Amino acid sequence: MDYSTNFSKSTSKKKVVAVVGGGLVGALNACYFAKRGFQVEVFESREDIRQAKIVKGRSINLALSHRGRQALKQVGMEDTIVSKGIPMHSRMIHSLNGTQYPIPYGKKGQVTLLLQPAETYSNTKLNFAHKLLNWSTETGAMTFLRADGAKEEIQADLIVGCDGAFSAIRKQFLRQSRFNFSQTYIPHGYLELTMPPINGEFAMKPNYLHIWPRNTFMMIALPNLDKTFTCTLFMPFDEFENVTTGDQVIEFFQKYFPDAIPLIGADALKRDYFRLPAQAMVSVKCSPYHLSDKCVLMGDAAHAVVPFYGQGMNAGFEDCLVFNEIMDQLNEDFSAVLPEYTRVRVPDDHAIADLAMYNYVEMRSHVNSKWFLFRKYIDNFLHIIMPRTIIPLYTMVTFTRTRYHEAVKRWHWQDKVRNDIVHSSLYKVLLRTTAFAEIFSKARSEKGN
Amino acid sequence: MDYSTNFSKSTSKKKVVAVVGGGLVGALNACYFAKRGFQVEVFESREDIRQAKIVKGRSINLALSHRGRQALKQVGMEDTIVSKGIPMHSRMIHSLNGTQYPIPYGKKGQVTLLLQPAETYSNTKLNFAHKLLNWSTETGAMTFLRADGAKEEIQADLIVGCDGAFSAIRKQFLRQSRFNFSQTYIPHGYLELTMPPINGEFAMKPNYLHIWPRNTFMMIALPNLDKTFTCTLFMPFDEFENVTTGDQVIEFFQKYFPDAIPLIGADALKRDYFRLPAQAMVSVKCSPYHLSDKCVLMGDAAHAVVPFYGQGMNAGFEDCLVFNEIMDQLNEDFSAVLPEYTRVRVPDDHAIADLAMYNYVEMRSHVNSKWFLFRKYIDNFLHIIMPRTIIPLYTMVTFTRTRYHEAVKRWHWQDKVRNDIVHSSLYKVLLRTTAFAEIFSKARSEKGN
Numbered sequence: 029m030d031y032s033t034n035f036s037k038s039t040s041k042k043k044v045v046a047v048v049g050g051g052l053v054g055a056l057n058a059c060y061f062a063k064r065g066f067q068v069e070v071f072e073s074r075e076d077i078r079q080a081k082i083v084k085g086r087s088i089n090l091a092l093s094h095r096g097r098q099a100l101k102q103v104g105m106e107d108t109i110v111s112k113g114i115p116m117h118s119r120m121i122h123s124l125n126g127t128q129y130p131i132p133y134g135k136k137g138q139v140t141l142l143l144q145p146a147e148t149y150s151n152t153k154l155n156f157a158h159k160l161l162n163w164s165t166e167t168g169a170m171t172f173l174r175a176d177g178a179k180e181e182i183q184a185d186l187i188v189g190c191d192g193a194f195s196a197i198r199k200q201f202l203r204q205s206r207f208n209f210s211q212t213y214i215p216h217g218y219l220e221l222t223m224p225p226i227n228g229e230f231a232m233k234p235n236y237l238h239i240w241p242r243n244t245f246m247m248i249a250l251p252n253l254d255k256t257f258t259c260t261l262f263m264p265f266d267e268f269e270n271v272t273t274g275d276q277v278i279e280f281f282q283k284y285f286p287d288a289i290p291l292i293g294a295d296a297l298k299r300d301y302f303r304l305p306a307q308a309m310v311s312v313k314c315s316p317y318h319l320s321d322k323c324v325l326m327g328d329a330a331h332a333v334v335p336f337y338g339q340g341m342n343a344g345f346e347d348c349l350v351f352n353e354i355m356d357q358l359n360e361d362f363s364a365v366l367p368e369y370t371r372v373r374v375p376d377d378h379a380i381a382d383l384a385m386y387n388y389v390e391m392r393s394h395v396n397s398k399w400f401l402f403r404k405y406i407d408n409f410l411h412i413i414m415p416r417t418i419i420p421l422y423t424m425v426t427f428t429r430t431r432y433h434e435a436v437k438r439w440h441w442q443d444k445v446r447n448d449i450v451h452s453s454l455y456k457v458l459l460r461t462t463a464f465a466e467i468f469s470k471a472r473s474e475k476g477n
Numbered sequence: 478m479d480y481s482t483n484f485s486k487s488t489s490k491k492k493v494v495a496v497v498g499g500g501l502v503g504a505l506n507a508c509y510f511a512k513r514g515f516q517v518e519v520f521e522s523r524e525d526i527r528q529a530k531i532v533k534g535r536s537i538n539l540a541l542s543h544r545g546r547q548a549l550k551q552v553g554m555e556d557t558i559v560s561k562g563i564p565m566h567s568r569m570i571h572s573l574n575g576t577q578y579p580i581p582y583g584k585k586g587q588v589t590l591l592l593q594p595a596e597t598y599s600n601t602k603l604n605f606a607h608k609l610l611n612w613s614t615e616t617g618a619m620t621f622l623r624a625d626g627a628k629e630e631i632q633a634d635l636i637v638g639c640d641g642a643f644s645a646i647r648k649q650f651l652r653q654s655r656f657n658f659s660q661t662y663i664p665h666g667y668l669e670l671t672m673p674p675i676n677g678e679f680a681m682k683p684n685y686l687h688i689w690p691r692n693t694f695m696m697i698a699l700p701n702l703d704k705t706f707t708c709t710l711f712m713p714f715d716e717f718e719n720v721t722t723g724d725q726v727i728e729f730f731q732k733y734f735p736d737a738i739p740l741i742g743a744d745a746l747k748r749d750y751f752r753l754p755a756q757a758m759v760s761v762k763c764s765p766y767h768l769s770d771k772c773v774l775m776g777d778a779a780h781a782v783v784p785f786y787g788q789g790m791n792a793g794f795e796d797c798l799v800f801n802e803i804m805d806q807l808n809e810d811f812s813a814v815l816p817e818y819t820r821v822r823v824p825d826d827h828a829i830a831d832l833a834m835y836n837y838v839e840m841r842s843h844v845n846s847k848w849f850l851f852r853k854y855i856d857n858f859l860h861i862i863m864p865r866t867i868i869p870l871y872t873m874v875t876f877t878r879t880r881y882h883e884a885v886k887r888w889h890w891q892d893k894v895r896n897d898i899v900h901s902s903l904y905k906v907l908l909r910t911t912a913f914a915e916i917f918s919k920a921r922s923e924k925g926n
Contacts, residue, residue, distance in 0.1 A: 202660075205757050206714075210659030211651075265655075308654050 046071060046170060046184035048160060049191035053327030053344040055142035057188055059103040060352050062149035064360070069182060070146065071158040071172060073191075091116065091338035093426040099345035102352060105145055114251050120236035126287045155180075160196050163187060165319045186362055187323040190344075193312055193332035201319055209314045214334055214388060215264045216245070217306030223292050225255035231291045232257060242284050259292065268306040274298030309334050313381050315374045318366035326351065331377035336387040339425060343380050346429070347373060379432035383425065410446065418442055495520060495619060495633035497609060498640035502776030502793040504591035506637055508552040509801050511598035513809070518631060519595065520607045520621060522640075540565070540787035542875040548794035551801060554594055563700050569685035575736045604629075609645050612636060614768045635811055636772040639793075642761055642781035650768055658763040663783055663837060664713045665694070666755030672741050674704035680740045681706060691733050708741065717755040723747030758783050762830050764823045767815035775800065780826035785836040788874060792829050795878070796822060828881035832874065859895065867891055 045061045047054045050072030061068045092100075092109065100106040120128050146152055157175035164170075168184040189197030201207045223231050230251060232238055238249040238257070245263035252258060271280050277298055281289050289297065312332035318324045327344035351369050358364040410418040419428075419442075424435040494510045496503045499521030510517045541549075541558065549555040569577050595601055606624035613619075617633040638646030650656045672680050679700060681687055687698040687706070694712035701707060720729050726747055730738050738746065761781035767773045776793035800818050807813040859867035868877075868891075873884040 206662040208661050210661075212657050212659075213655040 042067060043185040044069060044168075044183065045186045045188060046182060047188045047190055048197050049189065049195075049327075049329070050074075050143060050154065050156070051190065051192060051327070052142055052341055053348065054188075054190035055146045056099065056103070056345055056348050057190055057326060057351075058146040058152050058154075059105070059142070059149065060348050061188075062146065062152045063103055064355065065151065066186075068146075068149070068152040069184070070143075070152065070154045071160065072154070072156050073159045074156065075175075076154075076156045091341070093338065093342050095339075095349075095429055096342040096345040098429060099342075099349040102349060103145070105142070108145075109142075114253070115235055116237055118236050120233060120238045122238060122240040122285075122287060124242070124284070160191075163197075163200070165200070165323045168322045185322070189323065189325040189329045190327045191329050193310055193328045195325065195329035197323065198314065198325055198329055201314065201325070204319060207314065207316070210312070211332075212311045212385075214309050214311070214385075215266075216262050216388075217265045217268055217308055219261045219263075219268070219301065219304070219306045221259040221261065221292055221297065221300050223249060223257035223259055223288070224296075226291075228255065230255050230257070240285050240288070245284075247285055247288065259288065263306070265306060265308075271301070274301075277301045311381050311385055313378050315378075316367075316370040317373060318370050321363035321366055324351070324366050324369060330373075331381055333381045333384040334388050335384070336390075337380065337384040337425065339380050339384065343377060343432070347377075376432040379436045380425070383421075383432070383436065410442075410449070418445065491516060492634040493518060493617075493632065494635045494637060495631060496637045496639055497646050498638070498644075498776075498778070499523075499592060499603065499605070500639065500641060500776070501591055501790055502797065503637075503639035504595045505548065505552070505794055505797050506639055506775060506800075507595040507601050507603075508554070508591070508598065509797050510637075511595065511601040512552055513804065514600065515635075517595075517598070517601040518633070519592075519601065519603045520609065521603070521605050522608045523605065524624075525592075525603075525605045540790070542787065542791050544788075544798075544878055545791040545794040547878060548791075548798040551798060552594070554591070557594075558591075563702070564684055565686055567685050569682060569687045571687060571689040571734075571736060573691070573733070609640075612646075612649070614649070614772045617771045634771070638772065638774040638778045639776045640778050642759055642777045644774065644778035646772065647763065647774055647778055650763065650774070653768060656763065656765070659761070660781075661760045661834075663758050663760070663834075664715075665711050665837075666714045666717055666757055668710045668712075668717070668750065668753070668755045670708040670710065670741055670746065670749050672698060672706035672708055672737070673745075675740075677704065679704050679706070689734050689737070694733075696734055696737065708737065712755070714755060714757075720750070723750075726750045760830050760834055762827050764827075765816070765819040766822060767819050770812035770815055773800070773815050773818060779822075780830050782830045782833040783837050784833070785839075786829065786833040786874065788829050788833065792826060792881070796826075825881040828885045829874070832870075832881070832885065859891075859898070867894070 043066050045066045045068050047057050047061070047068060047070045050070050054070060054072070058068050058070050097106050097110065100109055122128055143154060147154055155172070158172040158180065159174075161171045161173050161179070165187070168187065170182050170184055170187065172180045172182070174180055187197065189195050191197055198209075202209060225231060232249065234251040236251075240247040245261070245267060247259055247261045249257040249259040271277055275298075278289070278294060281297060292300075310332055311334050312328070312330075314325070314330060317326070317330050326347040328340070330347065331343065333340050333343065350373055351365070354365050354368050354372065358368060411420055411423070419438070421435060421439040421442075424430045424438065425432065428435075430438070492515050494515045494517050496507050496510070496517060496519045499519050503519060503521070507517050507519050546555050546559065549558055571577055592603060596603055604621070607621040607629065608623075610620045610622050610628070612633075614636070617636065619631045619633055619636065621629045621631070623629055636646065638644050640646055647658075651658060674680060681698065683700040685700075689696040694710070694716060696708055696710045698706040698708040720726055724747075727738070727743060730746060741749075759781055760783050761777070761779075763774070763779060766775070766779050775796040777789070779796065780792065782789050782792065799822055800814070803814050803817050803821065807817060860869055860872070868887070870884060870888040870891075873879045873887065874881065877884075879887075
C-alpha cells in the first residue's frame with residue numbers, strides 16, 4: 029500500500045493507525061488520527077453501514093450532550109451534527125392515571141453516521157466487510173478476511189479497538205495476565221415499538237424524553253426526525269416471558285400504559301411486540317485499556333454501559349478527546365500515551381458505568397416517588413443559591429466536562445451536605461422563604477397530584 | 478468404548494459424565510459421580526500429575542476445614558486425608574520487633590491427590606494428556622487431542638468443568654448471552670521461599686499459620702510434612718520490582734522480616750527470591766454455572782478466590798457436596814438439577830469470593846491493630862455468653878456448613894449488635910465483669926506489647 033501522496037498535513041508521519049470498528053467511536057477516532065496526519069485504516073466487519081437500512085432502536089444510546097459535542101468540536105463537526113438533532117428540554121413523566129408532568133432535563137441530538145466526514149480525509153481509508161482473523165500486539169501485524177474470501181495483511185503501529193461491547197480485540201486482552209474484566213447483564217431486557225405520526229405531526233410533544241415509570245419496569249419514548257417516536261419497553265426477562273399472545277399484549281398495555289395504546293395503535297402493538305425477542309443489556313468494565321504500546325480500547329469495547337444515563341455515546345466520544353489531549357501532552361509517543369490514557373480514563377469510565385447502573389434503578393422507581401422529586405428540588409434550589417458549590421449530578425455529567433469520577437465524588441459530598449441541611453434548623457427557615465416555597469409549590473402543581 | 482462390565486452399582490445407568498480437569502475438585506467429583514453409578518471419564522490436559530514432582534506453593538490454598546471434610550466424608554475419604562494433615566491451632570503473629578503472639582485459629586490439613594481413590598471405582602477412567610479441542614452443549618459431543626497426536630471423540634451426557642481459574646470450558650459460556658463474568662486481579666503478587674528444618678526439626682513452631690503483617694504487604698509460613706515451612710511473601714507488584722539484587726533482598730528482609738533471615742538462610746534467600754517472578758492472584762466470579770442441561774462449572778472454574786480465607790479448596794469440595802445433595806433431591810434429572818445448582822450455589826460462592834477479598838485487606842493491616850484485636854475479643858466474649866446468637870464469622874465459615882451468604886448476612890447483623898453494645902452502657906457494666914476483664918487482659922498480655 030502506498031500512502032505517500034495522501035498526507036493532508038505532513039509527509040514525515042508515516043505511522044499506520046488501524047481503527048477496528050466503523051461505528052460512531054471508530055469513525056470519530058479516524059477523524060482525530062487523520063487530522064494528526066497518521067495513515068488511518070478503518071476496518072469494519074459489516075458491509076458499508078451507510079448503505080444499510082437505518083437500524084432503529086439504538087436511539088436510547090444516542091443522546092448527544094456536552095462531552096460528545098466537545099469531542100465533535102475538536103474535529104470541526106459539532107455544528108453539522110447538532111443541527112440535525114432534536115433538542116430535549118425535559119423528561120415527560122406519564123402517570124398511570126394518564127397525567128403528564130415534566131422534569132427539567134438535557135438536550136438530545138441524533139447523530140448521523142460519522143463515516144462521511146472521516147472519509148473526507150485523504151489519509152483515511154475505510155475497509156468494509158473486513159473480518160479480523162488475527163493480530164499481534166508484539167509486531168502490529170494484522171490479518172483480515174475480505175468478503176471475496178481473500179486474506180489481507182496489514183502492519184499497524186497502533187491498533188485502536190472500537191469494535192463495541194463484544195469486542196474481538198478485547199478478547200486477546202483476556203488472555204493476558206492481570207487484565208481485569210467484568211461483564212454484567214441486568215435482569216431487564218428491552219423491546220422497541222414505533223409510535224407513528226398523527227396527521228403528519230408528532231403523536232406526543234417532541235423535545236421531551238417521555239417516561240412511563242412503573243416500578244419494576246418502564247417505557248420511554250424518544251422523537252425521531254421523521255416525526256415518529258421510538259418507544260422502548262424495559263422489563264425483566266421473566267415478565268416478557270409471561271406475555272405470549274397479542275391479546276395479552278393489549279391486556280398488559282391496558283393495565284400499565286393505557287395512554288400509549290391509541291398512539292401506537294392496537295394492531296401495530298400486537299404485531300410489533302413479537303417482531304424481535306427482548307434484547308439483553310450488558311455493562312462491561314475492564315482495565316487496563318492498553319496492551320504493550322501497540323493496542324488500545326475505546327468506546328463500548330472498553331466500557332459498555334447500560335443505557336440509563338444517556339452517556340454511552342458521549343463517554344465514547346470523550347475517550348477520543350481525552351486520548352487526543354494526552355497525545356498533545358506526550359508528543360504522540362505511544363509508549364507513554366497508552367499507559368497514561370489507561371491511568372486517566374479508567375476511573376472515569378468505571379464511574380459512568382456505575383452511574384448508568386444506578387440510574388437503572390432510579391428511573392424505574394424513584395422518579396415516581398415524592399422523596400426523589402423533593403430531593404431534586406432541594407438540589408436545584410441549593411444550586412440557585414450556591415451555584416458554584418452545589419451542582420446537581422446530572423448537570424455535572426451532562427453539561428460539563430467534570431471528570432465522571434470527580435462528579436461522583438462531589439455528588440456524594442453534596443448528598444451529605446443536603447441531608448445535613450434537611451435535618452438542620454436552617455431547613456425550617458428555608459421552608460419559609462418565598463423562593464423555596466415557590467419552587468416547591470411549583471413542583472407539586474407540575475406533578476399534578 | 479464398552480463400560481458394560483464396569484458398573485459398581487447398577488447397569489441401568491449408562492449416562493456418561495465427562496469431568497474436565499483432574500485436579501482436586503475434578504477428582505472428588507469423579508468419586509461422587511462414580512459412586513452414583515455413572516460412567517465417569519476424567520480428562521486432564523497434563524501428564525499424570527501423580528508422577529510429577531509435587532508442585533510446592535499451592536499450600537496456601539489447601540487448608541482443609543469443616544466443609545471440605547464433610548465433602549470428603551460422603552465418599553468415605555475424610556479419615557485417610559485428615560490423618561495426613563498437620564493441625565493448625567492458631568495464627569502466630571510475628572511483630573517487627575521479633576515478638577510473637579498467637580490468635581486462635583482453625584485447622585490445616587494437607588491433602589494428597591485424590592486421583593488414587595477416584596481410580597479405585599471400576600466405572601471411572603482417568604485420561605491424562607488429553608487436550609480439549611472442542612465440545613458442544615447441544616449434543617454433548619467432545620473432541621480431545623491426545624499426546625500421540627490422535628483425536629479422540631466422546632459423547633457425554635454431562636460435562637463437568639473443573640478445569641481451574643482459567644477454565645477452557647468456561648470460555649464457551651462467555652459466548653452466550655446473559656452470562657455474567659468478572660475476573661479481578663489484585664495489585665499484590667506472591668513469591669514462595671522454603672524455610673528448611675533445623676537439626677531435623679521445624680525451624681518455628683508447627684501447628685501455626687505464621688504471619689508477618691506489614692501493612693501494604695505480609696509474609697505467611699505454613700508447615701509441610703517434611704518439616705520445612707513454605708513462606709509466602711505477598712506484596713504489590715511495583716514493590717517487587719524495586720527489589721532486583723540479592724543485596725536488596727537482604728536489605729529488605731533486614732528492614733521488615735529480620736527474624737526470618739537466619740531461618741531461611743541468607744544465601745538461600747538471595748537465590749530463591751529470584752527463582753520465579755512474582756505470581757498474580759485473581760478472583761473470578763460468574764453466573765450461571767450451567768449451560769443447557771449438559772454442562773456445569775465447579776471449583777475454581779466457577780469461582781477462583783484469592784487465597785486469604787483458606788476456603789478455596791473447601792468451597793470447591795462443598796460444590797461437589799451441594800451438587801450431590803441436589804442430585805438426591807431431584808432424582809438425577811440434569812435439566813432440573815443444573816438450574817437449581819446455579820440458584821443455590823452462586824450466592825454462596827460469590828460471598829466467599831468477597832470474604833476472601835475482604836480478608837486480603839484485613840490480614841495485611843487490621844490483624845496488627847488494637848481495634849481489630851479488641852473487636853475479635855468482644856466477639857469471642859459474646860460468643861461465650863450467647864453461643865447460639867453470636868458466632869464469629871470465621872467460626873461460621875470454617876467450622877460449620879452455614880451457607881456462606883448467610884454467614885455474611887449474619888455477620889453484618891452481629892457487627893451491628895456488637896457496635897450497639899460497645900456504645901451502650903451495658904458495655905461499661907461488662908467491662909467490670911471478671912470474665913470479660915480476664916479475656917481482655919489475656920489478649921493484652923498475649924499481644925506482648
